[in-house]
Amino acid sequence: MPELPEVETVARQLARAIVGKTVARVVVFAPKSVRGRPLTPLVGRAVTGVDRRAKLIRIACGEWTLLVHLKMTGRLLRLPAGHPTGPYTRAVFTFTDGTQLFFDDIRRFGYLMLLPSADAEAHFVREGYGPEPLAPDFDANALAACLARRPRARIKAALLDQTCIAGIGNIYADETLFAAGIRPTRPAGRITRAERAALWTAIRDILTRSIAARGSSSVNYRDTAGRSGNFVRFLQVYGRNGDPCPKGDGGVIHKTVVAGRGTHWCPKHQK
Template structure:
């Protein structure tokens, strides 16, 4: 699933290419993609709308049109890419937006889990889950103290599970949580309530570090993620633990282990990220 760095990279590219352009036609091939109002209604009201900005909240893309906001969640494998008219029938292309200047934007999703919600401006509360998102981890007001407050109600949860909760921190997923916990030397199964202030401070710094590096590298292409021009991101070449089961830890040489935490495959170093003994 695209996480904060991947979604932000896409946001920047989409805004750069499309800001100020007007939609001419919209074709939805997979109608369940549009949760509200409906695929037919969206195809009727979006033409003529001018794109003012593309914003991001957590893993959501917020397309700000003249009169509406289109809220898109890519889920597992949704992607936008620029193409030509001959690409509209390409495999797994579920939506095509054509702009008045001839630009063609395609939405492709092999798994069909992505969602589109078109709501009137100022009505984001109509989109389930959006208003309950936690703070943005790269925002200037996201401090170690803010992270501690967000974690306070999850003392009995494993730290990996807590960080995957989008109401705790928005935008994190499997890749960047594993990488941040490794950098902070915290075992993914450690209970939140056992973390001391120094651990939270270290975790905060690690989260910011891996997200900034992931963003600078254009995201991680570990599955099907690609930029809107078809190119891969580069952060997959910097990963310390994610996807490296059995390979030597870059810090101590111990083989990286893979376990399941909160139903998610989880990678860590058993030497660098020791689980404290229960007292």
């Protein structure tokens, strides 16, 4: 599933490409990909902003805001006028200049949801999303407060909990815990202050570097130009079961299951 860096990449690319454009037509090929009200109110409205909250993209069009959740295999692709639809195209947004935005989704887990802009922020409050890990006010104390709400949870499970911290998924939970030297099965309440500081630093650093590399493409993720993310080249443990630990001193990457997710870690360096 695209995580914070991948969704942030898509949102930034869309902000540069479609803000100011006016929606001329919306065609939905898979009604189940649309949650709630139809998308027709977008027709005739200009895009006024695009950003990200948690793992969702927010496309503001005046008094309406479109939420897009890519889930496992969703993609938002910028395509030229007249580009044909594919077998996984679920919706197409055509702008008055003829350019198009395709919502493709192989497994159909992703969705589009239209909300009044006045209610868009309240939606995230109702859903219980936690703080943004790259927000200026998310410091080591904020991380400690998040973990304190789930002291008995395994630390990886706490990081995956979107009500604890928004946007982190399987890839970046593994990578940040490795960087901080923390075993993924440790109870969140037993992480020391020094370890929390190391984890906070790792979260901020790794997410920021991944955004700069347009995210990680382990399987399905593509940016709006259809390109794979480059950060997969810099992953230290995720997807590397059986490989030597990148620290180069005899450790070996293991794979286990934590919180129902495949988890990669180094027993020698994560305690």
